[in-house]
Each structure stands twice: as structure tokens, then as C-alpha cells.
Amino acid sequence: MILRLVVLSLMFAAVHATADDERAHVNYMLHCQGCHLPQAEGFAGRVPPMKDFVGFFLHSAEGRDFLIRVPGVAHSALDDFEITELMNWLLQSFSAAQLPATFTPFTVDEVAGLRRDPESAPEAARNEILSKIAADLPTLAVALAHEE
Amino acid sequence: MNWLDKWLDRSVEKTTRGLAQRTSRRGFLGKFAGAVIGGAATVPLLPVARSQEAATPAPLEEGDANSCDYWRYCAIDGFLCGCCGGSMNSCPPGTEMSPITWIGTCENPVDGQNYIISYNDCCGKASCGNCLCQRNEGDRPVYNPRVANDLNWCLGTTSAAYHCSTAIVIGAALDD
Secondary structure: OHHHHHHHHHHHHHHHOOOOHHHHHHHHHHHOHHHHOOOOOOEOOOEOOOOOOHHHHHHOHHHHHHHHHOHHHHOOOOOHHHHHHHHHHHHHHHHHHHOOOOOOOOOHHHHHHHHOOOOOOHHHHHHHHHHHHHOOOHHHHHHHHHHO | OHHHHHHHHHHHHHHHHHHHHHOOHHHHHHHHHHHHHHHHHHOOOOOOOOOHHHHOOOOOOOOOOOOOOOHHHOOOEEEEHHHOOOOOOOOOOOOEEOOOOOEEEEEOOOOOOEEEEEOOEEEOOOOOOOOEEEOOOOOOOOOOHHHOOOOOOOOOOOOOOEEEEOOEEEEEOOOO
């Protein structure tokens, strides 16, 4: 009986620790969409676009870290689990084609560590990270040239 | 009839056992899901546009949409566009809706459900001055800018002059 209860409670915990696309989307609407807009298209000159773009960051370790260290994410009111769920959903929903073949989803531990070290100069860091990636990734170089 | 039952039993058992040995449940599920998803991707199930807008729920509503106590205005701070020549969903003529906006949730008393409300400001003209509504439920200080409504949210428009605020339902919130 006790074993059954343990198994049941473990199953219950597992359900709650499972990523949920609908919850990720609602959290996106409540915490990101006001500025990044419904399709993550951003706003030229004010809000960086994520649609068909944000996946490029995953082509370097610094870029991967940056997506969690960027102030909007690091300082978010969402908890570590919710951010992990949202970021993995966001990458697949808005920019799957730009992800490297070797992409692995963010983990909660990874997010927890990175967001406690926010990037203090996000614009400069973004430019540096992207220009490094673009040196080996022509599709990003084209996208950046288009952005300017 | 008895021989028929026995024959039916035996042949069904033989077929299912054979099927169970040759195939896997996972394989069947994979193929079945592939057929459903693949089919949906190539042939639309319904002849409708399935944009995000189409999926936005349309809640049943009661009350005066130009009154500050209307349910959608729970977190608003500004002039109601419905009193300024527009509506709670649209800007008055001569103004431009800011795409960048602040977003909150309000409970609809008709169905008890929480909805996600986008308070897009209408910009490009001086303050409307009609139906000032400051409910501010869920409003936070400006050092928490994503949920501060004292800021001018005319951020994505050609003019930063604030005129009035809309209150657009963009989705259903989840119950915690």
C-alpha cells in the first residue's frame, strides 16, 4: 500500500514536471508578447526579432548562455522551470529551422545557474556573439545584413 | 451456431496473436499519429483559416463596455477608447495602435474564467480626456516595467502622444 502511494505520488510529480506547450504559450503571452509581439517578430530598432532568428544563438556556447542571461529572461517573474519550458517551446515554435542539428533542450539546472549571472551589456554582447557565429554560418550573415 | 462461434473465436485469436507478434504498439501509434498529422498538414480538416486570431476565444460578456467597472478593464490606467470614437478593440480614427503593449489577466464574471487582456494604447493625438479609468489591479511599480501601467506604452508608433487605451482579449489564462 505504501509502495503504491509512493508510486502514485511519483507519477503525480512527474506530470507536474512535464513541459506543457499550452502553459508555455500562455506564459509567453503574459511575460514576453507585450514587447516581442504575438509571432515573436519583434519591432525593428526597438525589440529584437526572435521569429526565424533566435535559433541562430544556439550555434555557440556563449549564444546559448546569452538567451538565458539576457535581462528580459534572467529578471523574469517566471521561475526556473517555467523559463526552461518557455524557452524550449519558443525555440521550436518560432525558430526551429535555425537550430543546429546538435541542439539539445535547456535543462532547469542550466537555466537556474545562468539566470543568476545576468548580462549587463546585452546589446554589445549580442552583436559580438552573433558576428562570431556568422563567421562560420552564411545564413546568419545574410540575416544580419538584411537586419541592418 | 456453436461451430461458428468457435471458428470465429479461433480465427480472431490467431489473427490478433499474429499481429501482436509481427508488430509493436509503438509502431502502430507512430504510424497512426503520422497519418493524422501528415493528413492534417496536407489536407485541411476544415476549410477555415487557422491563424492565431481565429483561435482566440470569444467569451460571453455582460455590462457596459464604456463603464470603468466593465470586467476587461481590471488592470487599465487610461482613457477608454470606446468613449473616444473607437471601441475596446479598436482605435479612434486618426490614431495608431501601438503593437508594443502591456498584458494582464482579468476574470470574466459571466463564466468565472480568467482571460488574457492586451491593453494596446492608441497614439498620435493628445489625451482623449473621456472616461478616465484607473483600476490598476495587478499593476506594479515602474522598476518592474513589464507590469507597470504608469508608463507610456506608445512605444511602437510614429508618435508617442497617448490618446486612449483598448482592452483586447487575446487568449484564455490557465487555472492554477
